[in-house]
Amino acid sequence: MNPFKYGSIVLGKNFCGRKDLLKQIAAHMEASQNIVVIGERRIGKSSLVYEAVRKLKGTDILYMDLLGIKSVDALCKRMLRAIVTLEKKASWTAKIIQTLAYLRPTISVDPITSMPVVTFDASVELKADSIQEVLDLIESLAQKKRFMVVFDEFQDILKIKEADEAIALLRSKIQFHSNIPYVFVGSIRHKMDEIFISPNSAFFKSAIPITLDPLPVEEFSKFLIKKFESGKRKVLPDTLTHVFNIANNVTGDIQQLCEVLWEVTSVNDAVSPDNLKAALELIFTREQKSYEAFVSxxxxxxxxxxxxxxxxxxxxxxxxxxxxxxxxxxxxxxxxxxxxxxxxxxxxxxxxxxxxxxxxxxxxxxxxxx
Ligand SMILES: Nc1ncnc2c1ncn2[C@@H]1O[C@H](COP(=O)(O)OP(=O)(O)OP(=O)(O)O)[C@@H](O)[C@H]1O
Ligand SMILES: [Mg+2]
Missing domain, CATH: 1.10.10.10 (Winged helix-like DNA-binding domain superfamily/Winged helix DNA-binding domain)
Incomplete structure (x- = not known):
C-alpha cells in the first residue's frame, strides 16, 4: 500500500517531527492560553493542532472550519453543527434544541458516519447576536468537559459582510472564557496579521502566535526514505533534493510528489531523479482538468x-x-x-x-x- 498521505490530516506514525511545537501547544492548552497558528497552504497546520490534541489524552476538540463562509448565519450554523458533533449526549441535544428553539433544529444520525447531524430551518437567518449565544453554549459545555476550540481557516471571517462586528463579538465573549483554550489557524499571512497584529483589530495581541515553517529537510528526508524502504524501494541521492525543490519545501506537496514516485516504481527499484518525469506526468494526468480550467x-x-x-x-x-x-x-x-x-x-x-x-x-x- 502506498505509504504517502496528502490532502488530509496526518497523525501518529504518519506525522513527522515538530516536537518542540507540539510541546509548546500542549503547554498553552494546559494554561488555557489562546494561540494563533499561521503558515502557508499545505504546510501542516491542521495536522499539528490535531496531533497536539491527540497526544494530550482526555482532551477533545471542537473544530470549526470557516473556509468559504460568507455570512454571520453560516458562521453560527457551522459553530452549532460542531457543538452537536462534539457532545452527543441526549441531555445536551435537548439543551441545544431548547436554546435554539426559534431555529427549529432537527437532529438526526448520519447513516454513514453514525455522527449526529443538526439541520436548521433554512428560512430563519441567524444575526450577529447569535454569535454570543453560540459562545455561551460553548462556555456551558466547557464546564462539563475539557476541550480545545479550533477555528481553522480563520482568515475567511474577513469575507463576511459584517466582518468587523462578527470579530468584535467573538472577541468580547472569548476574552472571558479563561478556561477554554482557543486556537485560530490561518493560511494567508497578511490577512491573519490584519486580525491579530493590526492595533485596530479586536483580536490585537489576544493570542500567542506560532508560525509554521517547512519541516527541516534532513528530518523529513529520513522520514520519507523510511516510507520508501517499507516498500523495498531505495532512494538514490539527489532524488529528494529535486522533490523538495519542485515542491518548494511545502510538506503536503512533497508527500504528493512522493506518492506518485511510489506509484511509478516497484519493489526493489531504486527511486532516482530519472523517475521524476513519469511521476510528474501522473500528477498532470490527474490534475489536467483543473489546470485547463484555470487557464480558461x-x-x-x-x-x-x-x-x-x-x-x-x-x-x-x-x-x-x-x-x-x-x-x-x-x-x-x-x-x-x-x-x-x-x-x-x-x-x-x-x-x-x-x-x-x-x-x-x-x-x-x-x-x-x-
Ligand atoms: N508533520 C507532518 N509530517 C508528515 N507530513 C505532513 C505533516 N504535516 C503535514 N503533512 C503533509 O501535508 C499535508 C497537509 O497537511 P495539513 O492539512 O495538516 O496542512 P494545512 O497547513 O492545514 O493545509 P491547508 O492549508 O490545506 O489547510 C498532509 O496531508 C501531509 O501530506
Ligand atoms: Mg488546514
Whole structure:
C-alpha cells in the first residue's frame, strides 16, 4: 500500500517531527492560553493542532472550519453543527434544541458516519447576536468537559459582510472564557496579521502566535526514505533534493510528489531523479482538468505573465526585466494581471515573492508557456 498521505490530516506514525511545537501547544492548552497558528497552504497546520490534541489524552476538540463562509448565519450554523458533533449526549441535544428553539433544529444520525447531524430551518437567518449565544453554549459545555476550540481557516471571517462586528463579538465573549483554550489557524499571512497584529483589530495581541515553517529537510528526508524502504524501494541521492525543490519545501506537496514516485516504481527499484518525469506526468494526468480550467479564466496577457512567472520565478514581477519579458506593457498592467491571479487563487504573495499556489501547475505550464 502506498505509504504517502496528502490532502488530509496526518497523525501518529504518519506525522513527522515538530516536537518542540507540539510541546509548546500542549503547554498553552494546559494554561488555557489562546494561540494563533499561521503558515502557508499545505504546510501542516491542521495536522499539528490535531496531533497536539491527540497526544494530550482526555482532551477533545471542537473544530470549526470557516473556509468559504460568507455570512454571520453560516458562521453560527457551522459553530452549532460542531457543538452537536462534539457532545452527543441526549441531555445536551435537548439543551441545544431548547436554546435554539426559534431555529427549529432537527437532529438526526448520519447513516454513514453514525455522527449526529443538526439541520436548521433554512428560512430563519441567524444575526450577529447569535454569535454570543453560540459562545455561551460553548462556555456551558466547557464546564462539563475539557476541550480545545479550533477555528481553522480563520482568515475567511474577513469575507463576511459584517466582518468587523462578527470579530468584535467573538472577541468580547472569548476574552472571558479563561478556561477554554482557543486556537485560530490561518493560511494567508497578511490577512491573519490584519486580525491579530493590526492595533485596530479586536483580536490585537489576544493570542500567542506560532508560525509554521517547512519541516527541516534532513528530518523529513529520513522520514520519507523510511516510507520508501517499507516498500523495498531505495532512494538514490539527489532524488529528494529535486522533490523538495519542485515542491518548494511545502510538506503536503512533497508527500504528493512522493506518492506518485511510489506509484511509478516497484519493489526493489531504486527511486532516482530519472523517475521524476513519469511521476510528474501522473500528477498532470490527474490534475489536467483543473489546470485547463484555470487557464480558461485568464486573458492572453494574464497567461503571458503567468508563463513568464513560471520561467523567471524568483525575479521581481515588478522589475523592468519582467515587464520586458511579457512584452511592451506597463508595470501597472502587470500589477493588475498578478492581482487578478492572486484573487482567483492561482498565485499568492510570500514575502516579496509571488508564487504559484500549486507547484505542479507551474511545472505543467513551463513547456506550454508562450
Ligand atoms: N508533520 C507532518 N509530517 C508528515 N507530513 C505532513 C505533516 N504535516 C503535514 N503533512 C503533509 O501535508 C499535508 C497537509 O497537511 P495539513 O492539512 O495538516 O496542512 P494545512 O497547513 O492545514 O493545509 P491547508 O492549508 O490545506 O489547510 C498532509 O496531508 C501531509 O501530506
Ligand atoms: Mg488546514
Amino acid at each position: 479564466l485568464l486573458t492572453d496577457f494574464q497567461f503571458k505573465c503567468l508563463s513568464a512567472l513560471a520561467r523567471e520565478s524568483g525575479k521581481s514581477v515588478y522589475s523592468m526585466d519582467f515587464v520586458k519579458a511579457v512584452g511592451l506593457h506597463s508595470t501597472a498592467s502587470v500589477n493588475r494581471a498578478i492581482t487578478r491571479m492572486i484573487d482567483i487563487n492561482i498565485l499568492f504573495k510570500s514575502g516579496k515573492e509571488i508564487r504559484f499556489v500549486n507547484p505542479f501547475f507551474k511545472a505543467w505550464l513551463l513547456p506550454r508557456g508562450r
